[in-house]
Amino acid sequence: MGDKLDILQGTLDLMVLRTLATLGPLHGYGIARRIEQISGDHLILNQGTIYISLVRLQERGWIRSKWGVSENNRRARFYSITRAGAKQLAAQTETWERVAAVMGRVLAVDRSDGDR
Amino acid sequence: MTPWLRIIWSKATSIVRNDKLDREFDEELTTHLELLTGDLSRGGLSEADAKREALRKLGGPASLREQHRDRRGLPLLDALAQDVRYAVRMLRKTPAFTAIVTLSLALGIGANTALFSLVDGLLLRSLPVREPDRLVQVNVIPIIPGGFKKGLQSFDRTVFDDVRARDQIFAGVVGFWRLDRPTVAIDGVTEPTREVELVSANFFRALGVSPIVGRMPAPSDGPVAILSASLWQTRFDGSPDVLGRTLTVNGLPHSIVGVAPSQFHGFLVENSPDVWTVSPNGGDLMMVARLKPDVTPVQAQDAMQAYFRQHVLQRFRGALPPDQVVETELVPAGKGISPLREQYKGALLALMALVTIVLFTTCTNVGNLLALRSGARRRELTVRAALGAGRSRLVLQYFVESALLAAMGGVLGLGLAGWGVSIILSMLPLPAVPDSLAFHPDARILGFVAGVSLLSALLFGLAPAWRATAVDLSGSLRTSQGTTPAKGARRLGRVLVSCQVGLSVLLLVGAGLFVQTLRNLSNLDLGFSTDRLLQVSIDTRFAGYGARNVRSVDVEEDREGEVGAVYRLLRERVAAIGGVKSVSGSRNPLMRRSLARMAIRLPGLDLSRDDNWDAAEVGPDFFETMGIRVVRGRTFNASDYQHRGVYVVNEAFARHYYPNDDVLVKSPAIIGVVRDVRIFDVRSEIRPTMYEMSRPEPDRVNSILVRVTGDPAAIAPAIRDAVQRVNPRLFVGIRAMGEDVKRDIARERMVAAISSFFSVLGLLLASVGIFGVASYTVAQRTKELAIRRALGAGRWSVIRESLREASVVFSVGLVAGILAAVALVRLTASAIADLLFGLTPTDAANIAGSVAVMVAVALAACVLPAHRATTIDPLAGIRED
Numbered sequence: 003m004g005d006k007l008d009i010l011q012g013t014l015d016l017m018v019l020r021t022l023a024t025l026g027p028l029h030g031y032g033i034a035r036r037i038e039q040i041s042g043d044h045l046i047l048n049q050g051t052i053y054i055s056l057v058r059l060q061e062r063g064w065i066r067s068k069w070g071v072s073e074n075n076r077r078a079r080f081y082s083i084t085r086a087g088a089k090q091l092a093a094q095t096e097t098w099e100r101v102a103a104v105m106g107r108v109l110a111v112d113r114s115d116g117d118r
Numbered sequence: 119m120t121p122w123l124r125i126i127w128s129k130a131t132s133i134v135r136n137d138k139l140d141r142e143f144d145e146e147l148t149t150h151l152e153l154l155t156g157d158l159s160r161g162g163l164s165e166a167d168a169k170r171e172a173l174r175k176l177g178g179p180a181s182l183r184e185q186h187r188d189r190r191g192l193p194l195l196d197a198l199a200q201d202v203r204y205a206v207r208m209l210r211k212t213p214a215f216t217a218i219v220t221l222s223l224a225l226g227i228g229a230n231t232a233l234f235s236l237v238d239g240l241l242l243r244s245l246p247v248r249e250p251d252r253l254v255q256v257n258v259i260p261i262i263p264g265g266f267k268k269g270l271q272s273f274d275r276t277v278f279d280d281v282r283a284r285d286q287i288f289a290g291v292v293g294f295w296r297l298d299r300p301t302v303a304i305d306g307v308t309e310p311t312r313e314v315e316l317v318s319a320n321f322f323r324a325l326g327v328s329p330i331v332g333r334m335p336a337p338s339d340g341p342v343a344i345l346s347a348s349l350w351q352t353r354f355d356g357s358p359d360v361l362g363r364t365l366t367v368n369g370l371p372h373s374i375v376g377v378a379p380s381q382f383h384g385f386l387v388e389n390s391p392d393v394w395t396v397s398p399n400g401g402d403l404m405m406v407a408r409l410k411p412d413v414t415p416v417q418a419q420d421a422m423q424a425y426f427r428q429h430v431l432q433r434f435r436g437a438l439p440p441d442q443v444v445e446t447e448l449v450p451a452g453k454g455i456s457p458l459r460e461q462y463k464g465a466l467l468a469l470m471a472l473v474t475i476v477l478f479t480t481c482t483n484v485g486n487l488l489a490l491r492s493g494a495r496r497r498e499l500t501v502r503a504a505l506g507a508g509r510s511r512l513v514l515q516y517f518v519e520s521a522l523l524a525a526m527g528g529v530l531g532l533g534l535a536g537w538g539v540s541i542i543l544s545m546l547p548l549p550a551v552p553d554s555l556a557f558h559p560d561a562r563i564l565g566f567v568a569g570v571s572l573l574s575a576l577l578f579g580l581a582p583a584w585r586a587t588a589v590d591l592s593g594s595l596r597t598s599q600g601t602t603p604a605k606g607a608r609r610l611g612r613v614l615v616s617c618q619v620g621l622s623v624l625l626l627v628g629a630g631l632f633v634q635t636l637r638n639l640s641n642l643d644l645g646f647s648t649d650r651l652l653q654v655s656i657d658t659r660f661a662g663y664g665a666r667n668v669r670s671v672d673v674e675e676d677r678e679g680e681v682g683a684v685y686r687l688l689r690e691r692v693a694a695i696g697g698v699k700s701v702s703g704s705r706n707p708l709m710r711r712s713l714a715r716m717a718i719r720l721p722g723l724d725l726s727r728d729d730n731w732d733a734a735e736v737g738p739d740f741f742e743t744m745g746i747r748v749v750r751g752r753t754f755n756a757s758d759y760q761h762r763g764v765y766v767v768n769e770a771f772a773r774h775y776y777p778n779d780d781v782l783v784k785s786p787a788i789i790g791v792v793r794d795v796r797i798f799d800v801r802s803e804i805r806p807t808m809y810e811m812s813r814p815e816p817d818r819v820n821s822i823l824v825r826v827t828g829d830p831a832a833i834a835p836a837i838r839d840a841v842q843r844v845n846p847r848l849f850v851g852i853r854a855m856g857e858d859v860k861r862d863i864a865r866e867r868m869v870a871a872i873s874s875f876f877s878v879l880g881l882l883l884a885s886v887g888i889f890g891v892a893s894y895t896v897a898q899r900t901k902e903l904a905i906r907r908a909l910g911a912g913r914w915s916v917i918r919e920s921l922r923e924a925s926v927v928f929s930v931g932l933v934a935g936i937l938a939a940v941a942l943v944r945l946t947a948s949a950i951a952d953l954l955f956g957l958t959p960t961d962a963a964n965i966a967g968s969v970a971v972m973v974a975v976a977l978a979a980c981v982l983p984a985h986r987a988t989t990i991d992p993l994a995g996i997r998e999d
Contacts, residue, residue, distance in 0.1 A: 048177045050176045
């Protein structure tokens with residue numbers, strides 16, 4: 003477990019949006035399973051927190067939900083991304099990439115400093 | 119929807135939908151768990167392991183639900199909703215406490231709301247017209263020599279048109295006149311009594327009052343009528359087909375063209391017209407003008423002054439004494455015109471101050487009850503605090519309870535206020551309750567109630583909440599003293615009881631002043647006996663006798679010269695009724711503040727320019743009927759009736775004008791001196807008064823006076839019938855003189871009644887408070903008192919010991935109350951002096967009396983606790999834990 007990553011604040015929302023944008027409408031478990039699969043089990047995901055993230059996203063109007071029937075014939079809420087959500091996803095993805103790039107550069111410099 | 123609005127909306131609605139949302143979330147979690155368990159068991163785990171692993175991966179459902187709820191709702195609002203539910207539960211658990219608190223708050227809030235409603239209606243609220251602040255009433259005051267001013271408020275159409283023509287000063291002038299007892303018929307069917315106001319054609323347009331149905335009168339209209347909203351609702355069920363129907367006023371048909379808005383009642387605050395009529399011709403009008411935006415009141419006043427001087431000189435050249443002056447007065451009319459306002463302003467403000475004190479008293483009472491009760495809840499609070507509730511959270515929870523109590527008190531108080539307003543209005547000498555003063559819980563009133571309730575909640579709720587929540591975590595959980603209030607709350611309780619005592623003293627001093635005033639006025643020697651004396655109000659003008667300018671349009675014949683005849687006939691007819699001892703009359707009705715002033719030159723009478731005196735024009739047998747004692751000389755006889763030129767004066771007159779001489783010798787025209795009497799009103803100082811015999815042909819007569827031997831109530835109908843048989847329009851009313859006297863001091867009666875009611879209430883609350891302190895001491899010190907008893911302490915020493923705390927609390931309150939009362943009456947002395955009679959605001963006897971009452975009540979409140987203290991069984995006390 004030691005090499006698993008905690009989820010950074012705010013990144014779960016982005017992952018959920020990305021998942022919904024890629025796969026279309028999904029229920030909470032579907033989203034959780036997908037994120038775990040993609041991360042290749044590198045993430046510690048308390049699956050329940052997905053739902054907290056879903057409330058937050060729905061409040062902001064970035065996703066919407068509809069009751070449907072799951073694989074096991076249960077009533078389940080299916081979430082899908084809205085246009086505003088797609089826009090938000092694009093914007094946040096860009097921000098994230100910039101931050102990641104900057105972080106990468108800063109850390110690379112530090113490391114080379116340390117090497118000297 | 120903007121994002122923030124959406125979030126707030128979703129959060130706000132989620133509170134309402136909490137249960138449903140919880141269920142839905144549970145469903146989602148169940149599905150999730152099943153799917154996860156399914157996947158895990160397919161991955162090779164046993165069913166039990168899969169379940170356990172699924173739960174671990176998902177997280178605990180209960181905690182998730184909590185997080186989910188917090189996330190979707192507003193945590194604070196959610197907590198508030200929870201507090202409200204909790205508070206409701208707590209209040210339902212103690213129904214007696216809740217009822218007492220609610221009722222006591224309702225009395226305080228209701229009294230304030232009732233007074234506010236009246237103050238608002240009479241003093242604060244502007245008329246619902248366009249720019250009411252720019253409206254002024256035009257009055258003219260001819261100054262009669264002697265400095266006596268008699269205001270003229272009504273003017274004929276010539277003056278009205280002249281004033282209207284000054285359009286460089288006024289942006290519109292409207293005229294109106296309240297018809298005296300008009301006969302109204304609709305479509306030929308006679309209506310019950312209706313209030314009718316005659317208005318100028320531009321009335322509604324110039325005031326910016328748009329009819330809610332139909333249209334405004336147009337200048338080209340013939341006689342038209344606008345109905346009031348209330349007549350339209352009650353008489354026509356609000357049907358629009360009322361338009362075009364015919365309404366006849368005093369025989370003149372008007373076509374109904376519209377309905378006025380329900381808040382509009384014209385300018386006269388005490389009268390709410392049912393109908394406004396516009397007719398091109400008609401009698402005098404009162405005038406209200408709208409100042410042009412750039413014209414100041416002073417400029418307008420100067421211009422009107424110039425006009426009226428000139429006008430009066432032109433029209434009455436020669437008819438007036440050369441030193442006759444007129445003064446023009448422009449009175450703000452934006453709040454309506456009200457004779458009652460001047461008379462009752464001070465009384466209403468004094469009562470408003472009084473009920474404010476009442477509200478404080480009820481708040482301290484409730485605060486005290488809450489503080490006491492907090493003792494019973496100390497353990498519960500400690501548990502909550504131990505479980506991690508912050509102090510602010512506990513204060514909030516407490517405060518929610520207070521706010522809930524205040525809200526209930528406010529709602530109940532609103533009901534009491536409506537009741538209170540109608541009681542107060544019924545005490546005023548008004549013929550009917552005008553709609554403009556009646557209780558209408560509109561936005562202003564509701565706002566006031568909400569404000570006062572909130573203020574009360576803050577007053578009585580915050581301090582106990584703060585005190586009560588100062589809990590010592592370790593202490594009260596361990597000890598058995600779960601039911602004793604925290605020390606701070608106890609101290610607060612004592613302070614509050616002191617406050618109650620002080621406020622009660624304030625109320626007592628106030629009420630004492632007003633009650634004593636009423637007593638002084640009631641016991642005042644009027645100089646004549648009102649026993650078995652009846653006054654019949656008649657109106658010879660209205661019945662068409664005498665004067666020409668009668669405003670009732672259908673009496674057209676000129677009957678000048680008939681007043682004397684009808685006056686004689688009335689006296690004869692009434693005198694012929696069995697049980698009638700003596701009959702007379704007076705030109706002006708007595709005890710209605712309707713008086714004339716005069717000054718004439720008599721041989722032997724030295725007059726300075728400013729002298730004038732009260733004058734009464736009376737019928738034959740006046741002094742005999744009234745029972746006014748003759749001091750010197752004689753009164754009028756039959757031959758004086760023919761010749762006139764002789765006068766009877768009162769003692770004040772003789773004293774003032776003939777300090778050193780015999781009035782009868784010096785001025786032979788004065789034939790007699792009678793005792794000083796109060797016949798015009800009760801309060802005024804007795805001024806020099808001159809009586810003259812009524813002329814054989816008076817211009818009008820308004821009062822017939824009847825002294826009877828039997829039961830006045832039994833004879834009154836016969837008198838009424840006799841008058842009505844002469845002419846049905848003559849009769850206005852019949853009343854015992856004692857009743858007229860009572861009505862004359864209606865204001866003092868009302869102030870005394872209301873203030874004593876509330877001071878009794880204040881006393882009651884204070885005595886409950888003292889009782890609480892005393893019995894608490896006894897209960898708490900039972901053990902100690904029992905030991906003292908066992909050691910041989912006497913009854914009195916035990917009583918003294920047990921009442922020590924209560925008497926300290928009481929004395930502090932008493933002294934503070936006396937000081938505050940003296941300071942308050944000193945501060946407001948000039949304002950309340952007008953309300954008092956026969957005593958000064960700082961009357962020592964009154965303050966002493968108030969203190970005595972307070973002490974007596976406090977002692978009474980201590981009887982029971984003291985008795986309990988003396989009957990403590992020494993052994994039982996020692997055994998007690």
